[in-house]
Amino acid sequence: MRRSGESRYSWGGDEHLVVQFAEAMSLEVNFTAMAVSKILNDDRLPGIVDICPANASLLIRFDPDVAAPAAVEARVRAAEEQVAGAPARSVETRIFEVPVWYDDPFTNETGSRFRDRHQRPEGNDLEFAAVENDMDSVQAFIDAHSGSPWITSMVGFVAGLPFMFQMVPQERQLELPKYLRPRTDTPALTIGHGGCFACIYSVRGAGGYQMFGVTPVPIFDPEQRLADFNDFMVFFRPGDIVKFRSIDNAEYDAIRAEVEAGAYRYRQRPVTFDLDRLLADPDGYNAELLGALYGS
Structure with missing residues:
Protein backbone atom coordinates (compact mmCIF):
# COMPACT_ATOMS: atom_id res chain seq x y z
CA MET A 1 0.00 0.00 0.00
CA ALA A 86 -7.93 1.30 5.40
CA PRO A 87 -8.53 -2.47 5.63
CA ALA A 88 -10.67 -2.43 2.46
CA ARG A 89 -10.47 -0.16 -0.57
CA SER A 90 -14.00 0.68 -1.66
CA VAL A 91 -16.11 3.73 -2.56
CA GLU A 92 -19.81 4.26 -3.14
CA THR A 93 -20.52 5.19 -6.76
CA ARG A 94 -22.86 4.25 -9.63
CA ILE A 95 -22.80 2.29 -12.86
CA PHE A 96 -24.66 3.45 -15.94
CA GLU A 97 -25.05 2.74 -19.63
CA VAL A 98 -23.96 4.97 -22.52
CA PRO A 99 -25.43 3.93 -25.91
CA VAL A 100 -23.04 4.39 -28.83
CA TRP A 101 -23.62 4.40 -32.58
CA TYR A 102 -20.22 3.09 -33.64
CA ASP A 103 -18.88 3.71 -37.16
CA ASP A 104 -21.41 6.52 -37.60
CA PRO A 105 -21.47 8.96 -40.55
CA PHE A 106 -20.75 12.06 -38.41
CA THR A 107 -17.34 11.06 -37.07
CA ASN A 108 -16.46 9.29 -40.33
CA GLU A 109 -17.14 12.46 -42.33
CA THR A 110 -15.14 14.53 -39.85
CA GLY A 111 -12.28 12.04 -39.90
CA SER A 112 -12.19 12.08 -43.70
CA ARG A 113 -11.53 15.84 -43.62
CA PHE A 114 -8.46 15.41 -41.41
CA ARG A 115 -6.71 12.31 -42.82
CA ASP A 116 -3.61 14.39 -43.52
CA ARG A 117 -3.23 14.68 -39.73
CA HIS A 118 -3.64 10.95 -39.12
CA GLN A 119 -1.15 8.07 -38.87
CA ARG A 120 -3.15 6.01 -41.37
CA PRO A 121 -4.60 8.19 -44.16
CA GLU A 122 -6.59 5.31 -45.62
CA GLY A 123 -9.74 4.05 -43.90
CA ASN A 124 -11.19 5.50 -40.71
CA ASP A 125 -10.26 5.66 -37.04
CA LEU A 126 -12.02 2.41 -36.13
CA GLU A 127 -10.13 0.52 -38.81
CA PHE A 128 -6.89 2.01 -37.52
CA ALA A 129 -7.86 0.99 -33.97
CA ALA A 130 -8.47 -2.61 -35.00
CA VAL A 131 -5.12 -2.84 -36.78
CA GLU A 132 -3.18 -1.19 -33.94
CA ASN A 133 -4.70 -3.59 -31.39
CA ASP A 134 -4.02 -6.70 -33.53
CA MET A 135 -7.69 -7.44 -34.15
CA ASP A 136 -9.02 -9.04 -37.30
CA SER A 137 -12.05 -6.77 -37.74
CA VAL A 138 -13.66 -3.50 -36.70
CA GLN A 139 -16.44 -5.49 -35.04
CA ALA A 140 -13.90 -7.29 -32.86
CA PHE A 141 -12.63 -3.91 -31.69
CA ILE A 142 -16.17 -2.64 -31.02
CA ASP A 143 -16.88 -5.80 -29.01
CA ALA A 144 -13.76 -5.21 -26.91
CA HIS A 145 -14.58 -1.52 -26.42
CA SER A 146 -18.18 -2.14 -25.37
CA GLY A 147 -17.69 -5.48 -23.65
CA SER A 148 -16.21 -4.39 -20.33
CA PRO A 149 -16.90 -1.44 -18.02
CA TRP A 150 -14.79 1.71 -17.74
CA ILE A 151 -14.19 3.84 -14.66
CA THR A 152 -14.28 7.63 -14.86
CA SER A 153 -10.85 8.73 -13.69
CA MET A 154 -11.44 12.49 -14.02
CA VAL A 155 -13.77 15.09 -15.53
CA GLY A 156 -12.49 18.23 -17.19
CA PHE A 157 -10.52 19.75 -20.08
CA VAL A 158 -13.82 21.17 -21.37
CA ALA A 159 -17.08 21.33 -19.43
CA GLY A 160 -18.27 17.86 -18.47
CA LEU A 161 -15.79 15.83 -20.55
CA PRO A 162 -15.03 12.50 -18.82
CA PHE A 163 -11.81 10.51 -19.11
CA MET A 164 -12.37 6.77 -18.64
CA PHE A 165 -9.98 3.91 -17.85
CA GLN A 166 -10.85 0.36 -18.91
CA MET A 167 -11.44 -2.04 -16.01
CA VAL A 168 -9.46 -4.96 -17.42
CA PRO A 169 -5.89 -6.23 -16.84
CA GLN A 170 -3.28 -3.95 -18.39
CA GLU A 171 -2.35 -6.42 -21.12
CA ARG A 172 -5.96 -6.31 -22.39
CA GLN A 173 -6.44 -2.55 -22.32
CA LEU A 174 -7.12 -0.89 -25.65
CA GLU A 175 -4.37 1.59 -26.52
CA LEU A 176 -4.03 4.04 -29.40
CA PRO A 177 -1.99 7.15 -30.14
CA LYS A 178 -3.72 10.46 -30.68
CA TYR A 179 -3.79 12.10 -34.12
CA LEU A 180 -0.40 13.30 -35.33
CA ARG A 181 -1.85 16.82 -35.34
CA PRO A 182 -5.12 17.78 -33.63
CA ARG A 183 -8.29 18.33 -35.63
CA THR A 184 -10.02 21.69 -35.60
CA ASP A 185 -13.41 19.96 -35.43
CA THR A 186 -14.98 17.08 -33.51
CA PRO A 187 -18.75 16.39 -33.39
CA ALA A 188 -20.41 16.87 -30.03
CA LEU A 189 -20.85 13.60 -28.08
CA THR A 190 -18.10 11.81 -30.00
CA ILE A 191 -16.65 8.74 -28.30
CA GLY A 192 -12.91 9.33 -28.44
CA HIS A 193 -9.76 7.47 -27.45
CA GLY A 194 -6.17 8.50 -26.80
CA GLY A 195 -3.46 6.43 -25.13
CA CYS A 196 -5.35 4.13 -22.76
CA PHE A 197 -8.19 6.58 -22.10
CA ALA A 198 -11.68 6.78 -23.56
CA CYS A 199 -13.54 10.08 -23.48
CA ILE A 200 -16.79 11.66 -24.61
CA TYR A 201 -16.55 15.11 -26.20
CA SER A 202 -19.25 17.06 -24.38
CA VAL A 203 -19.38 19.84 -26.98
CA ARG A 204 -18.26 20.36 -30.56
CA GLY A 205 -14.69 21.57 -30.91
CA ALA A 206 -11.07 20.77 -31.58
CA GLY A 207 -9.61 17.42 -30.55
CA GLY A 208 -6.91 14.86 -31.18
CA TYR A 209 -8.39 11.59 -29.92
CA GLN A 210 -9.36 8.81 -32.31
CA MET A 211 -13.12 8.86 -33.06
CA PHE A 212 -15.19 5.66 -32.79
CA GLY A 213 -18.80 6.83 -32.80
CA VAL A 214 -21.36 9.12 -31.18
CA THR A 215 -23.79 8.82 -28.32
CA PRO A 216 -27.31 10.28 -28.60
CA VAL A 217 -27.46 11.22 -24.90
CA PRO A 218 -26.16 14.51 -23.48
CA ILE A 219 -23.48 14.57 -20.80
CA PHE A 220 -23.52 18.36 -20.37
CA ASP A 221 -26.91 20.10 -20.09
CA PRO A 222 -26.58 23.79 -19.07
CA GLU A 223 -30.36 24.20 -19.24
CA GLN A 224 -30.88 21.10 -17.08
CA ARG A 225 -33.86 19.99 -19.16
CA LEU A 226 -33.48 16.29 -18.38
CA ALA A 227 -34.25 14.80 -14.98
CA ASP A 228 -30.77 13.27 -14.70
CA PHE A 229 -29.35 16.81 -14.62
CA ASN A 230 -31.56 18.14 -11.81
CA ASP A 231 -28.63 18.32 -9.39
CA PHE A 232 -25.98 19.64 -11.78
CA MET A 233 -25.49 20.49 -15.44
CA VAL A 234 -22.59 18.00 -15.73
CA PHE A 235 -23.64 14.34 -15.62
CA PHE A 236 -20.32 12.50 -15.12
CA ARG A 237 -18.52 12.38 -11.77
CA PRO A 238 -15.10 10.88 -10.95
CA GLY A 239 -15.58 7.25 -9.94
CA ASP A 240 -18.59 6.65 -12.21
CA ILE A 241 -18.52 3.24 -13.88
CA VAL A 242 -19.61 3.23 -17.52
CA LYS A 243 -20.83 0.48 -19.82
CA PHE A 244 -20.92 1.36 -23.52
CA ARG A 245 -23.68 -0.35 -25.50
CA SER A 246 -23.59 -0.60 -29.29
CA ILE A 247 -26.73 0.69 -31.06
CA ASP A 248 -27.76 1.19 -34.68
CA ASN A 249 -29.05 4.21 -36.62
CA ALA A 250 -32.70 3.52 -35.80
CA GLU A 251 -32.11 3.30 -32.05
CA TYR A 252 -29.90 6.38 -32.18
CA ASP A 253 -32.78 8.35 -33.76
CA ALA A 254 -35.27 6.95 -31.25
CA ILE A 255 -33.13 7.94 -28.26
CA ARG A 256 -32.51 11.38 -29.74
CA ALA A 257 -36.29 11.83 -29.97
CA GLU A 258 -36.59 10.93 -26.27
CA VAL A 259 -33.90 13.45 -25.43
CA GLU A 260 -35.61 16.18 -27.47
CA ALA A 261 -38.90 15.42 -25.70
CA GLY A 262 -37.18 15.72 -22.32
CA ALA A 263 -38.12 12.14 -21.46
CA TYR A 264 -34.80 10.28 -21.63
CA ARG A 265 -33.40 8.73 -18.44
CA TYR A 266 -30.03 7.04 -18.09
CA ARG A 267 -30.07 3.37 -17.13
CA GLN A 268 -28.11 3.50 -13.87
CA ARG A 269 -27.72 1.78 -10.50
CA PRO A 270 -25.83 2.62 -7.28
CA VAL A 271 -22.92 0.26 -6.59
CA THR A 272 -19.98 -0.15 -4.25
CA PHE A 273 -16.73 -0.18 -6.19
CA ASP A 274 -14.28 -2.56 -4.50
CA LEU A 275 -10.78 -2.15 -5.92
CA ASP A 276 -9.34 -5.28 -4.34
CA ARG A 277 -12.11 -7.48 -5.71
CA LEU A 278 -11.57 -6.05 -9.19
CA LEU A 279 -7.82 -6.68 -9.04
CA ALA A 280 -8.32 -10.24 -7.73
CA ASP A 281 -10.88 -11.31 -10.36
CA PRO A 282 -11.46 -8.66 -13.07
CA ASP A 283 -13.80 -10.69 -15.27
CA GLY A 284 -15.86 -12.06 -12.41
CA TYR A 285 -16.20 -8.72 -10.69
CA ASN A 286 -17.09 -6.90 -13.92
CA ALA A 287 -19.78 -9.51 -14.61
CA GLU A 288 -21.19 -8.80 -11.15
CA LEU A 289 -21.23 -5.06 -11.81
CA LEU A 290 -22.99 -5.55 -15.14
CA GLY A 291 -25.48 -7.86 -13.45
CA ALA A 292 -26.30 -5.05 -11.04
CA LEU A 293 -26.89 -2.69 -13.97
CA TYR A 294 -29.02 -5.04 -16.05
CA GLY A 295 -30.77 -6.88 -13.23
CA SER A 296 -29.28 -10.34 -13.72
Missing part, protein backbone atom coordinates in the same frame (compact mmCIF):
# COMPACT_ATOMS: atom_id res chain seq x y z
CA ARG A 2 1.34 3.45 -0.87
CA ARG A 3 2.09 5.94 1.90
CA SER A 4 1.66 9.71 1.76
CA GLY A 5 5.44 10.24 1.93
CA GLU A 6 5.70 8.95 -1.65
CA SER A 7 3.37 11.66 -2.97
CA ARG A 8 4.52 15.08 -4.14
CA TYR A 9 2.82 18.09 -2.56
CA SER A 10 3.22 21.46 -4.28
CA TRP A 11 1.56 24.87 -4.23
CA GLY A 12 -0.06 26.78 -7.06
CA GLY A 13 -0.06 30.42 -6.03
CA ASP A 14 -1.82 31.30 -2.78
CA GLU A 15 -5.00 29.30 -3.31
CA HIS A 16 -4.11 25.86 -4.71
CA LEU A 17 -2.55 22.70 -3.34
CA VAL A 18 -1.60 20.00 -5.85
CA VAL A 19 -0.97 16.41 -4.75
CA GLN A 20 0.72 14.12 -7.30
CA PHE A 21 0.18 10.58 -6.03
CA ALA A 22 2.29 8.91 -8.75
CA GLU A 23 3.86 9.61 -12.12
CA ALA A 24 1.78 6.96 -13.93
CA MET A 25 -1.94 6.32 -13.98
CA SER A 26 -3.22 3.05 -12.54
CA LEU A 27 -6.47 1.88 -10.99
CA GLU A 28 -4.80 1.85 -7.57
CA VAL A 29 -3.49 5.41 -7.85
CA ASN A 30 -6.74 6.75 -9.26
CA PHE A 31 -8.62 5.05 -6.43
CA THR A 32 -6.42 6.95 -3.95
CA ALA A 33 -7.24 10.25 -5.64
CA MET A 34 -10.98 9.49 -5.55
CA ALA A 35 -10.97 8.21 -1.96
CA VAL A 36 -9.00 11.17 -0.59
CA SER A 37 -11.32 13.51 -2.49
CA LYS A 38 -14.37 11.86 -0.92
CA ILE A 39 -12.96 12.17 2.60
CA LEU A 40 -12.23 15.86 2.07
CA ASN A 41 -15.66 16.49 0.57
CA ASP A 42 -17.34 14.75 3.50
CA ASP A 43 -15.26 16.80 5.96
CA ARG A 44 -16.55 20.11 4.60
CA LEU A 45 -13.43 21.80 5.94
CA PRO A 46 -14.04 25.58 6.16
CA GLY A 47 -12.19 27.47 3.47
CA ILE A 48 -12.06 24.64 0.92
CA VAL A 49 -13.55 26.02 -2.29
CA ASP A 50 -13.13 23.11 -4.70
CA ILE A 51 -11.67 19.59 -4.81
CA CYS A 52 -10.76 18.17 -8.21
CA PRO A 53 -9.50 14.56 -8.42
CA ALA A 54 -7.64 13.62 -11.60
CA ASN A 55 -6.02 10.51 -13.08
CA ALA A 56 -3.14 10.37 -10.60
CA SER A 57 -3.43 13.63 -8.70
CA LEU A 58 -5.67 15.93 -6.70
CA LEU A 59 -6.13 19.70 -6.86
CA ILE A 60 -7.52 21.56 -3.84
CA ARG A 61 -8.54 25.20 -4.11
CA PHE A 62 -8.92 27.03 -0.81
CA ASP A 63 -9.41 30.49 0.61
CA PRO A 64 -6.19 31.35 2.53
CA ASP A 65 -8.08 33.96 4.58
CA VAL A 66 -10.21 31.15 6.02
CA ALA A 67 -7.97 28.07 5.93
CA ALA A 68 -4.24 28.32 6.61
CA PRO A 69 -2.15 26.53 3.96
CA ALA A 70 -0.39 24.41 6.57
CA ALA A 71 -3.75 23.26 7.97
CA VAL A 72 -4.99 22.34 4.50
CA GLU A 73 -1.87 20.32 3.76
CA ALA A 74 -2.04 18.56 7.12
CA ARG A 75 -5.67 17.53 6.55
CA VAL A 76 -4.94 16.24 3.05
CA ARG A 77 -1.97 14.23 4.29
CA ALA A 78 -4.12 12.78 7.06
CA ALA A 79 -6.78 11.79 4.52
CA GLU A 80 -4.15 10.09 2.36
CA GLU A 81 -2.88 8.15 5.38
CA GLN A 82 -6.46 7.18 6.21
CA VAL A 83 -6.96 5.75 2.72
CA ALA A 84 -3.59 3.97 2.76
CA GLY A 85 -4.35 2.36 6.12
